[in-house]
Structure formats: C-alpha cells, structure tokens
Amino acid sequence: KQEVTQIPAALSVPEGENLVLNCSFTDSAIYNLQWFRQDPGKGLTSLLLIQSSQREQTSGRLNASLDKSSGRSTLYIAASQPGDSATYLCAVFNNFNKFYFGSGTKLNVKP
Amino acid sequence: GAGVSQSPSNKVTEKGKDVELRCDPISGHTALYWYRQSLGQGLEFLIYFQGNSAPDKSGLPSDRFSAERTGGSVSTLTIQRTQQEDSAVYLCASSLWPGLAGFYNEQFFGPGTRLTVL
Numbered sequence: 001k002q003e004v005t006q007i008p009a010a011l012s013v014p015e016g017e018n019l020v021l022n023c024s025f026t027d028s029a030i031y032n033l034q035w036f037r038q039d040p041g042k043g044l045t046s047l048l049l050i051q052s053s054q055r056e057q058t059s060g061r062l063n064a065s066l067d068k069s070s071g072r073s074t075l076y077i078a079a080s081q082p083g084d085s086a087t088y089l090c091a092v093f094n095n096f097n098k099f100y101f102g103s104g105t106k107l108n109v110k111p
Numbered sequence: 112g113a114g115v116s117q118s119p120s121n122k123v124t125e126k127g128k129d130v131e132l133r134c135d136p137i138s139g140h141t142a143l144y145w146y147r148q149s150l151g152q153g154l155e156f157l158i159y160f161q162g163n164s165a166p167d168k169s170g171l172p173s174d175r176f177s178a179e180r181t182g183g184s185v186s187t188l189t190i191q192r193t194q195q196e197d198s199a200v201y202l203c204a205s206s207l208w209p210g211l212a213g214f215y216n217e218q219f220f221g222p223g224t225r226l227t228v229l
Contacts, residue, residue, distance in 0.1 A: 034217065043115075043202060044220040089154065091218075098167070099144065099218070101154035 002027045002094050006102035013080055014110050021075040021105045023090035028068050030092045035064050035075050037086040038104070044089065048075070080109045113137075115221035117203050123227045124193055132188040132224045136205030143186050144206075144218065145178060149199040157201075160186065193228045200225050 003026045013019055023033070032051045036044040048057045048064040050073070056065040063076040073090055087104040094100065116135045124130050136143050145157040156170040160180045171177070175193075180186040190197055204218040 036220075043222040044204075044218075046217055046219060049217045091154075098159070098170075099146075099156055101146075101156075103153040 002030075002092060002098075002100040004090060004092055004100045004102040006088075006090060006105050008105055009103070010106040010108075012108040012110065015080060015082060017080050017109075018076070018078050019080055019107075021077070021088050021090075021107070023073040023075070023102055025071045025073075025092045025100070027092075027094060028071050030068065030094050032093050033064075033066055033073050034091050034093070034099075035062075035073075036089045036091065038089060039086050047088075077107075080107075082109045082111045085109050115203055115205050115219055117201075117221035117224050119224060120222065121225045121227075123229065125229050126195060127192055129189065129191045130193055130226065132190075132201050132203075132226070134186045134188070134203030134205075134221060136184065136186070136203070137219055138184075140205035140207055140219075141183065142206045143180060144204045145186070145188050146202045146204070147199040148202060148223075149196075154202070157188070190226075193226075195228045198226055198228045 005024045007022045030052055034049045035047040038044050048059055050057045050064055050066040061078040066073045085108050087106045089101055089104045091099045091101045118133045141162045143160045146154045148154050158178045159167045175191045178188045200223045202220055202223045204220045206218045
C-alpha cells in the first residue's frame with residue numbers, strides 16, 4: 001500500500017524566509033502528485049499538480065519538484081508571508097486510481 | 112461555473128441515526144471522490160466514481176457506509192447507524208478524467224461537511 005510522509009509536521013518561520021516542505025512516497029508507480037493547502041475550517045485548495053513525466057511546476061512564489069524514482073517531492077515557498085500560514089498537504093495519485101494523502105505540514109509564518 | 116459544493120456544512124446527529132451528505136461536483140467533471148478527515152488525522156480516501164463505471168468502494172470503512180451518484184453528477188454519501196467514531200469532516204472532490212496517464216485530473220475540493228455524532 002502506498003504510504004505518503006510529510007516532514008516536518010509543523011514549521012514556524014519569520015516573514016520573508018524561503019522554506020522547503022518535504023513529501024515522500026513509498027510506491028513510485030504514480031500518475032501525478034498534487035500539493036494542496038488547507039485553511040482552518042475550509043476545504044482544500046489545489047496549489048500545484050506535477051504529472052509523473054514532469055520534474056517541476058511553478059506558480060508564483062511556489063515551486064514543486066518531483067523525483068519519482070526516489071519517491072520524493074518538495075514544495076518551495078519563496079519570500080514567505082503571513083498569509084501563507086496553513087496546512088500543506090501532498091497527495092499522490094497512483095496507477096490504481098487512488099489518491100493517498102500525507103498527514104500535512106502545518107506552517108506558521110510570523111509577521 | 113461554481114466550484115464543488117457540499118451540504119449540509121454542519122451536521123450533528125445522535126448515535127444510531129442515519130445521515131446523508133450531499134456533493135455537487137463541478138459541471139462536466141466525470142470523476143468524483145469522497146474523503147474524510149478525522150480530528151488529528153490525515154485525509155482518508157473513501158470511495159471514487161468515474162462516469163458510469165462501478166464505483167471503487169475499497170476505502171469505505173464498514174458496510175454502514177454507502178454512496179451513490181445519480182445521473183453522473185450529484186453524489187450522496189450515506190452513513191447508517193452512525194457511531195461516534197464517524198465524527199469527522201467529509202470532503203468531496205471532483206476532477207476531469209484524463210483517459211491517459213493522469214493528465215487533467217487535478218482535484219477540486221468542496222468545503223466539506225462537519226459531522227458530529229453525539
């Protein structure tokens with residue numbers, strides 16, 4: 001069974017710092033990997049989707065990379081802002097039509 | 112059009128009662144997923160529908176859980192004889208179906224239904 005792990009579980013940084021969130025998965029037979037943010041009391045917001053054939057995707061201050069063979073993805077956030085405070089989840093969509101989610105990294109960006 | 116919608120947003124019920132949770136996917140999305148997020152836990156896949164194909168029910172935690180999708184659009188998740196451990200946020204998501212190699216299946220989530228079983 002696919003297992004998705006996110007490290008760290010929580011992270012607190014001062015505003016303006018660049019930071020990296022990590023995601024690892026045990027089964028490299030994936031179609032794609034998706035990063036989400038979850039705000040308290042709200043649903044999930046999709047941030048970036050990386051197809052299995054891609055190495056990275058960028059959107060604004062966010063950059064996600066994928067190394068399928070080693071089972072790793074990173075989400076890089078540049079020049080962090082207090083509004084970035086949320087829980088960040090990664091999910092892999094595997095070749096058996098299932099999504100597996102990590103337990104998330106709770107990010108707090110201090111003003 | 113609008114995003115994925117779910118109703119009700121909150122549901123409080125007594126142990127042993129049945130509940131129905133509704134999901135309206137984005138128009139044109141053929142794939143629909145149900146997840147739940149229990150307090151302090153990650154997201155757990157429950158069931159997935161793709162078009163008119165038989166749903167993948169492998170994630171349903173017990174036979175008290177069932178789901179249907181009428182007309183390839185709206186879905187209802189039903190929990191019979193609710194237990195306290197069923198208390199969670201139930202999230203629905205929809206996506207286009209790629210047909211090939213996982214393209215276009217970015218998932219879009221609804222706001223969730225918070226279920227509390229007393």
